[in-house]
Amino acid sequence: MKEAIEKFAEQFLWEPILANEENLKRTGKYVLCGMGGSHLQGDILQMLNPGLDLLVHADYGLPENITPDRLVIASSYSGNTEETLSAFQAAKEDSSPLAVSSVGGKLIELAKKHGLPYIQIPDTGIQPRSALGYTTKALLKLVGEEGLLKEAGALAETFFPKDFEQEGKELAQRLFGKIPVIYSSRKNLPIAYNWKIKFNESSKIPAFYNVFPELNHNEMAGFDVIDSTKVLSKKLCVIMLKDNQDHPRIQKRMEVTGKLYQDRGVQVEEVLLRGERPLKRIFSSLLLADWTAWYTAKEYGTEPEQVPMIEEFKKLIG
Secondary structure, eight states: OHHHHHTGGGGGGOOOOEETGGGOOOOSEEEEEOOGGGSHHHHHHHHHOTTSEEEEEOSSSOOTTOOTTSEEEEEESSSOOHHHHHHHHHHHHTTOOEEEEESSHHHHHHHHHHTOOEEEOOOOSOOGGGOHHHHHHHHHHHHTOHHHHHHHHHHHHHOOGGGGHHHHHHHHHHHTTOEEEEEEEGGGHHHHHHHHHHIIIIIOSOOEEEEETGGGGTGGGGGOOOTTTHHHHTTEEEEEEEOTTSOHHHHHHHHHHHHHHHHTTOEEEEEEOOOSSHHHHHHHHHHHHHHHHHHHHHHHTOOSSOOHHHHHHHHHHO
8 A cells, every 4th residue: 555655646647548438428518437446537527627528436236317418437446346247237228328437357357348448557557546647547538628638738747645644644643533523615625535445444433524714503503512521522632624725704614613623622633735736735645644544554553555444345235
């Protein structure tokens, strides 16, 4: 896992090859079907181009009431995710345009069998959540976002994962013994969600997230600590993902909420999104999350790469 973090920028050197490109039907409307780490690139693309007609579907089958001219992109890192295979089958039955992004497995086999456009991601043995550079470039290629694809490629020369290691190590030390609760603006929700799952999968600890301004209308009431409830919140640490490009009122809400929490004895950590361009801002924060989660795993003595409980669950459901 540590090697995957250190070498993450190298993923942006990879140039995705689109097989059966002549059969790709870019309709201007897309639905990315994927689970876990295999739909994170769709969340990121929604941030990068909010005007793009892209749905992210993390479930069986296809979303209800979508028109058959929407390009279905079946995304599964392993190629064997049952929900994504279900979406693939539903798209075939509806005669929807279809494309595939995967390392291999059944999805690539089916794409080859039916002559469908597909991008085969390099099989480097890393976990799906660690392959976000590859999957993001694959998705950008499939939807024809050539400008963003070029920008992503340039990150390989300007992005240095080791720059975030010490900050992540220090944050992990301050988080020890706490349950992280990650807060962001709604537009940065995919980043907050990524932080959460890195704590879940790499550190093997509970973690949660929410967004402004919604949390000011409900969740914050649960932090109005008194003697009888302080035991519940003292185990929590709120991580504020602060962004100077957020709406000024969101920035004000974060500042006031953080002070109210601290006044009530709740630990609050601030993490600033950095970088001039959106892609660099996003991946800089996610690399910091990787390091923080990795060092948190070391603090607790948990194994940061494999996800044995998820594998156990898959066996139990058959």
